[in-house]
Amino acid sequence: MTERHRDAALSPSEQATIRELLDADFRQTAARIAMLGRDRAEIVESSALTGSDDEHDPEGTSTAFERAHVQALLDQAVTHLADLELAFERLRDGTYGTCATCGRRIAVERLMILPAATACVTCASGRRR
Template identity: 35%
Template sequence: MSRDVLSVRRRELDALLARLDADDDAVRADRSAATADDEHDPEGSTLSGEWQRLDALRRSVLDERAEVDAALARLDAGSYGTCVVCGRAIAPARLEARPMATTCIACAA
């Protein structure tokens, strides 16, 4: 079950990254246009602000994708569901809520 959940999340994150990359490409194209004077547009965010927002979202998605990949690697290694701090089993409810969890509830607190 966990592999399926993690694999689905990995695909969702890849799709989101593709959309963010396309949006980033569009912002870069707009920034390079000689007529893009967004700094004086009182009704919208600036291209620089949009670029920063997209970059922050992209970094967040990449971080989550790395967590998913690490969880899939733990599944392959047979250590998935074991707390990296105390070595006890991570509660199934915690793994259901956060499939990438590396610690049990006690160690996470």
């Protein structure tokens, strides 16, 4: 297990800012999941109502492609929501902002852009040897 550095703790103001970012991202992601779920349901419903062979429709994409595309976006959003929940847990237990790979502090600037980040830039880019 990697050594955890004492300087990895976030200040109270940084914690408050991060919590706000996580909350906003969580709300946006939950809304995206709801929207994509509705889109997927509409695609499935509309394809059930038509008996046409849309796989060979020269006018556009196939229903199967649209359904797969929406499902992939939905899967990504669900994964991101789970990552945000883990970030909230790390914030509560005091490990938020600590790189899961090397144990050093993740730059606050990185966390402001990617609040669910679990690795510092060096580890995320694979430059650490």
